[in-house]
Amino acid sequence: MAEVPDNIFSATFADRDVERVILSAMMRDRMESSFFLDRLTQQDFYYRIHNEIYAEIQDTYKRGGDTDYISIKSLFTNQKRHQDILEELQDYSY
Incomplete structure (x- = not known):
């Protein structure tokens, strides 16, 4: 029988x-x-x-604030990379 490596459950997916x-x-x-x-x-x-981004949504939710796209995007006004990702997220569907 093949031996199972110790770190089999430490893989990152x-x-x-x-x-x-x-x-x-x-x-x-x-x-x-x-x-x-x-x-x-x-x-x-x-x-x-x-x-x-998740951390900001979490903090905003805990404070009772709106977690909508516009509200979360406004928290990243000086961070271009975050703004770009949020623009992309707005178009994601499930």
Whole structure:
């Protein structure tokens, strides 16, 4: 029988499109935000920029603020890369 390596469960699986679909859904509907915030953590996002966007959505939600696209985008006014990603997320559908 083949030996199973010790680190078999330490592999990192990341899918840029899945992360973007989740973030897009969270900004479209507060119920979606609630659903994902109950199930995911910031560390579940492999890509740093997605991690940072998720953190802002999470913080905004906890404060009772709007988690829609415009509100979240306004938090990144001086960060061009974040603005570009958010523009792309606006067009993602699920």
